[in-house]
Amino acid sequence: MDRIDRKLLNLLQRDASGTNLDMAEAVGLSPSSCLRRVRRLRKTGIIDRIVAILNPARTGRVLKAIVTVELKLHGEQHMRRFLDLVTGEEAVSQAYAVTGETDVVLILHLRDMEEFDALCDRLFRDRTNVARFFTMMVIRTAKDETAIPL
Amino acid sequence: MDRIDRKLLNLLQRDASGTNLDMAEAVGLSPSSCLRRVRRLRKTGIIDRIVAILNPARTGRVLKAIVTVELKLHGEQHMRRFLDLVTGEEAVSQAYAVTGETDVVLILHLRDMEEFDALCDRLFRDRTNVARFFTMMVIRTAKDETAIPL
DNA sequence: GTGCAGTATGCAATAAAATTGCATGGAGAT
DNA sequence: ATCTCCATGCAATTTTATTGCATACTGCAC
The missing domain is CATH 1.10.10.10 (Winged helix-like DNA-binding domain superfamily/Winged helix DNA-binding domain)
Structure with missing residues (x-):
């Protein structure tokens, strides 16, 4: 190197x-x-992959949202089950288990609010383990960089 | 298409x-x-670019953090100034102006806590416009997808 | 300093892939 | 039905990737 x-x-x-x-x-x-x-x-895996990056707006996914989620039950199996659930959603582009006031942070790429509504139903209201969630709609993307400085 | x-x-x-x-x-x-x-x-711009995606852990940036920021002054020029400030930081890989309780969400790729400390000094404590900020350290990355479903 | 082992380099030949012109075929409009 | 426009496939050509090999370099032991 x-x-x-x-x-x-x-x-x-x-x-x-x-x-x-x-x-x-x-x-x-x-x-x-x-x-x-x-x-x-x-x-050696330093380069993970080589991919095409699409322009999200050109693909019809014009809305971005960041959602913080608080779970009711925090055990490892509950966390994993919830992460498996969100990972399976194609609108979820990033999903992180985090420290702090909330347990999970999601980044969503959405076609419209209807898709968001349906997604919330599936992820947050069903028989799942969600105590509360907070949605932040992205107003402006100031930076969205795939490159990692060396 | x-x-x-x-x-x-x-x-x-x-x-x-x-x-x-x-x-x-x-x-x-x-x-x-x-x-x-x-x-x-x-x-036509549907494909924005073709890039190599590196393995962050292999580049020495082993820590990820998500930070929400509340500004003191919310005018357009203040928002822009803050976004320009964070955009210039190489540890900031994503920066969004958002609706909701907070004004800005950042995603950081960090080498260590020392880098985080220095970054906080530059972004949040200096003569900037930050009322409060909340840091969520990423415990687990369940999904981090560059592909956008079509 | 000298010799050694392991690795990286450049060159040149070869294989593979990208690129282009051109003729054909198909979809939609009139 | 005819025309136009655009996408397609083919084949020739140009460009690029790949490989073997001889050389040069680096770190290291002595």
Whole structure:
């Protein structure tokens, strides 16, 4: 993990659509060396995957919401059951068990309020374990970064 | 935007490292047609970008935190100033202005608590506009998905 | 300093993939 | 039915990825 690896990772985190030739030139290596480094970074798991990031608004998911959830029962099995439940929902893009006043934080990508309503029914009102939940609708996304600084 | 485009987008959201030939076969098109579709999806902005997703733990950012922030002054210029401030911080991966009890929600990727401490100093205690903030440390990440369902 | 082992590098040949022009075929409009 | 527009597949061409191999480098023991 030297300077060149970091440079490669930074490039790939911003744009992984270029050719290996371009990248080799960008970091000052031959194409073969560059390729071998990238392969190593992938094999060792530092690079988890290479994916397309879609524009959420262009996919019809125009609403984002952040929801904090307080559970009634806090045992490990109850927590896991609830997390399994939310994880199965496609509108839930992130789900975290957290410290603090609440137990779980969700980030939702929604088509409309109707979808939110239906989701709340499934997650929070059914026979589940939810004491309270607070919804924060996202007004403005100031930053939404997939890259992790090195 | 037909069935094949959706199939392509789903594939690319999971793994954009394969060759165009593979994808063409996966969706049942010739390589040239497949390539033209993917280019169109990129050009029209449905595909925002193609990036490498790193394993956060492997990069040394082993802690995640979610922070809710209440501002003292809620005017547009104050909100914008605060959002500009947090956006400039590399540990802040997501920043949202939201409805509800709080004004801003941040998601942080941290190396250690020392970094968190320093960040709090810069964002919340300086001459800024913060009334209160609540920190939720992430205990477990149940879901962290870049793909948006179509 | 010297020698060694393990690793990274560049080069060049080869294999694979991307890209393009072009002719064909299909869907919808008139 | 005919026309237009756009997507498709094919095949030729260009570009890129991949591999073997010889060399250079790095860290380390002596």
